[in-house]
Amino acid sequence: MKKALLVIDYTYDFVASDGKLTCGEPGQALDQKISSLIHQFIAEKEFVVFANDLHEEDDPFHPETKLFPPHNIRDTKGRHLFGQVGELYNLHKDKVMWLDKTRYSAFAGTNLSILLNERGIKEIHLVGVCTDICILHTAVDAYNLGISTIIYADGVASFDAAGHEWALRHFEHTLGATVIK
Template identity: 30%
Template sequence: MGMRLKQIDPKKTAILVIDMQNDFIAQGAPLETPMGRRILPTLQRLLSFGREKGMSVIYTAHVHREDGSDLGRFGDIYPAIAEGAALIDDTPGTEMYPDVAPLPHEPVIKKHRYSAFFGTDLDIILRSKGIETVVITGVTTENCCHAAARDAMYLGYRVAFLSDATGTYDYPDTGYGPVPAEEVHRVTLALLNVSTAHVMTTEDFMKLV
């Protein structure tokens, strides 16, 4: 049970760097995700390895228009977004965190929902490059990374989900008890490893190339 990858062809592989933006990663940011900072050294190592091997590297940025016309239900869910304090397009908060910034030729896909595929041209770009395998990194494990992995699988891509290059935040008690980030992360990985992707460490991924 579960997707298992036995070999990676770098020319047919794309690393998706999901939402490693200042509004998520910077200390004190409106949507701060501390695990996102902890994965930075691992993600940097992966990006260096992937670029050296000839893999495509594609970034996503969760953004919204200043007038809120593309918020949908996010305005109901996240006060920081509803108030215009986070994820407003073309503001410093939506730029990639400097430690993992894209190279000039690496595309940044702007999206308005959790999934990098919903309402974007990501699938067109991947197919034009001949990509068969996508590697999921970034934040947050259970939302945008999970959604990208699911949609990638639905569209026929093989999915590698890197357990030590993804991360999330603590969940408050909304009636079901608080959930620490580590537990959200662990449970999401367990589910994905059965239903959607091959969950593995960055080191194990690199051994498949």
Template identity: 40%
Template sequence: MSRNVLIVIDMLKDFIDTDGALNCGEKGRGIVPFVAEKVKEFMAQKEPVIFVMDAHDPEDPEFSRFPVHCVYGTPGAGLIDELASMVEEYPFAIKVPKTRFSGFFRTNLNKILEDLNPAVVHVVGVCTNICVLYTVEELRNRDYRTVVYTKGVASFDEEAHRWALKQMETVLGAEII
């Protein structure tokens, strides 16, 4: 149990690209260099990088609350170019498609983490107050030591972003650095 794992949440074209269907705005674009550096760091150490990726059915009920976004198989559901080209041939890049806020809901993420048995799970991505928060909540409920990087998470709602960071730290016990 010495391995570290990086989870990259929803760094997808529909969330990060300026013309994305549910763009996180300047804050989302602003974390791209940090996230890319974190991915490079984990790749250099030959550590696993798990990409948790929204992948919705065209008729997903979530679209009653949010605009249609990240429909499975569409360009918008793909990793942003800055990351896709970087990890294309990286053998320890794992993609986990999801249909809800938590990266654990009806996915194989739990099994992947059980198999990897990481000492620490590092987290970056969007949106802090939605998919990042609910995935971190599940990590902490499974007693994974979890580190969330403030320079590596963002939201379209700055107040909710700050609230979620505080919740993850004070209630869930994640390390916020």
């Protein structure tokens, strides 16, 4: 293993038309691209991580409680992976990893950096939602850890089009990440 694919928050609540905090059509349009990358990374025997938001119902202490409607609540449909991506996860559970995260970044409060270090991985590829929130914060933490980052412009989306465009520029011009267009 030399690289890892992080599929971030591609869940029902973030992608489905009736999701609690949905990106809607821009998020739904990613399904084929993300699925293709999952196939590729599995075929190449690379590390694939599904990093997904986890919230508790009525948690008054979580900072997002004041910012966003309740979403990705434990044991709800909202946490299920969306579309073909969900089907691939179910088909390849023995070859991929599920990682619960409770903050925007897949690194914050998780063992992701340890998992990458154990495997000698110094390059991550990011896809999923939201470009300007969870993808961005994961990329910032990767930058701070010295991990090379690649973002697929056609593999990320947001419910905020301006934020999406800003984040793509920020990845490249401020974090030195590679943005594949």
